[in-house]
Amino acid sequence: MNFYETMYVVHPALQAGRLDDMIQIVDKKVKELKGKSLYCENWGKKKLAYQIDKQKYGTYVLIQFSLKGEMIGELKNEFEHNSNILRYLINKIEEDQVLEQKEVSNNDTEKKDEDEDSNNKEKDSEWF
Numbered sequence: 001m002n003f004y005e006t007m008y009v010v011h012p013a014l015q016a017g018r019l020d021d022m023i024q025i026v027d028k029k030v031k032e033l034k035g036k037s038l039y040c041e042n043w044g045k046k047k048l049a050y051q052i053d054k055q056k057y058g059t060y061v062l063i064q065f066s067l068k069g070e071m072i073g074e075l076k077n078e079f080e081h082n083s084n085i086l087r088y089l090i091n092k093i094e095e096d097q098v099l100e101q102k103e104v105s106n107n108d109t110e111k112k113d114e115d116e117d118s119n120n121k122e123k124d125s126e127w128f
Helices: 016-032 069-081 106-127
Strands: 002-010 036-052 055-067 085-093
Touching: 002 016, 002 036, 002 069, 016 036, 016 055, 016 069, 055 069, 055 085, 069 085
Parallel strands: none
Antiparallel strands: 002 055, 002 085, 036 055
C-alpha cells in the first residue's frame, strides 16, 4: 500500500452539513477501494486565485490515506464525476509525511482553562 495526499476544492455553496457529507463520501470511497483514511482536515472557504466554473471561492479539504496504486484511477473517477468538487490534486507521499489527527479531549480543554485562569491571576497580582 502506498501513501497519498489529496487536496480538493469543494463548491462554496455547500453548507456545513452538506460539506461534511461530501467529505464522508470521499472517505467512504477510499474505504470501498480497501484503503485506509489516515488524516482529514477542512481548511475552510478561501478565495481562489482564478475563477473555476464561475466561482470565486472554494472550500479546501485535505485528506491523507493509504491505498493500492492501481485503485487511484477509480478514486480519480469519483472526483471527476462529482460536480461539487471543482478541482483536486493527488500526490504520493512517504509514510513519515502523514500528519497526525488533532483530537481535543475534555482533559486537554480543562487543562487549558486552568492554565488561562492561573495566567489571569498572575496578571492581576502584578497590578496590586
